[in-house]
Amino acid sequence: MGEKGLEWEKISKTIRGNMVVHPFSFRLPPGRVLALAGGNGAGKSTILRMTVGLLRPTSGVIRVNGIETGRRTRAYVEQIGYMPDDFSFSPGLTAWETIAFFAGLKGLDQKRARDVLEIVGLGAERDKRVGHFSKGMQQRLLFAQAILAEPPILVLDEPTNGLDPYWVDTLAELLVGVKKSGRSVVFSTHQLDVAEQVADEVIFLNRGRVISSGAVESFCTRYGAGGLAAAFAELIRKEPGTRVASEGRGQRRGGSG
Numbered sequence: 001m002g003e004k005g006l007e008w009e010k011i012s013k014t015i016r017g018n019m020v021v022h023p024f025s026f027r028l029p030p031g032r033v034l035a036l037a038g039g040n041g042a043g044k045s046t047i048l049r050m051t052v053g054l055l056r057p058t059s060g061v062i063r064v065n066g067i068e069t070g071r072r073t074r075a076y077v078e079q080i081g082y083m084p085d086d087f088s089f090s091p092g093l094t095a096w097e098t099i100a101f102f103a104g105l106k107g108l109d110q111k112r113a114r115d116v117l118e119i120v121g122l123g124a125e126r127d128k129r130v131g132h133f134s135k136g137m138q139q140r141l142l143f144a145q146a147i148l149a150e151p152p153i154l155v156l157d158e159p160t161n162g163l164d165p166y167w168v169d170t171l172a173e174l175l176v177g178v179k180k181s182g183r184s185v186v187f188s189t190h191q192l193d194v195a196e197q198v199a200d201e202v203i204f205l206n207r208g209r210v211i212s213s214g215a216v217e218s219f220c221t222r223y224g225a226g227g228l229a230a231a232f233a234e235l236i237r238k239e240p241g242t243r244v245a246s247e248g249r250g251q252r253r254g255g256s257g
Contacts, residue, residue, distance in 0.1 A: 006051070036188040080153050081150075085157035096117070138162070202214065206239055
C-alpha cells in the first residue's frame, strides 16, 4: 500500500495561467502535526483543497496512506476528515440534525454523533438551529463533522477562525490528543502562536512558494521569545518586493464562540 501518512510530491497548481502554488514536496508521517503558515494569498487553502481532492494538482502526486489522489477515490476520501475555511450549514437544521446527517453519510451510529457534539461543547445546544449559531459555534460544528469517523488524517483550513481564547486552547488540546492517537493533522493558520502550541512541523508560504520549512522546535530555539512570528517576519523581509504582513506578526486570538 505504500508509506503511511501524507505525501506531497512535486505538486503545483496553475489557475488561468497563474501559478498559485509552485512545485514543492513534503512528507508528514503518522502522529505528527503540520502547520501551513502565511498571509492571505499564500496558497494555504489551495494546497489543502488539492489534498482533499477538491482541486486537481497541475503537476505532481498527492498520497494519503499510500493511496494517490484521483485513484480509488472512495478509499482516498475515507482517509481524511476535512474542515473547510468557509462552509455554510443549512440554517434551518439543528446542531443535532446536522451532525446526525453527516454521521449517516459516514455510516456511523447516533452515539458517536452525540459524543462529538459533547467533545466540541455543543451538547447543550443540540436542539438549537445552526442559523442562530455564532461563527465560533459553527466552527466547532465543522470540527465535529471532521472528527466524526476518527480518520487517519485531519485537514483543517483555518480551524481557529472565530474561536474565543478558551476554545482556541481547547481545540489545541484536542489536536494534541489526535496526534497522540497516531493520526496526522495538517492545518492552515495565520495565528503563529497556535502553530507553536500544536504543530511539530511548519511550512512557511508566500505568494504560493515555500520559503522555509522545518521543525517548530528548531525555529523557536533559533528565534527565542519571538518564535515563529519572528522567523516569518525575517523570511518575509528577505522576499523581494514583499512587505511584512500583519498575519506574520503572530496575530492574537480573538473572535466569537
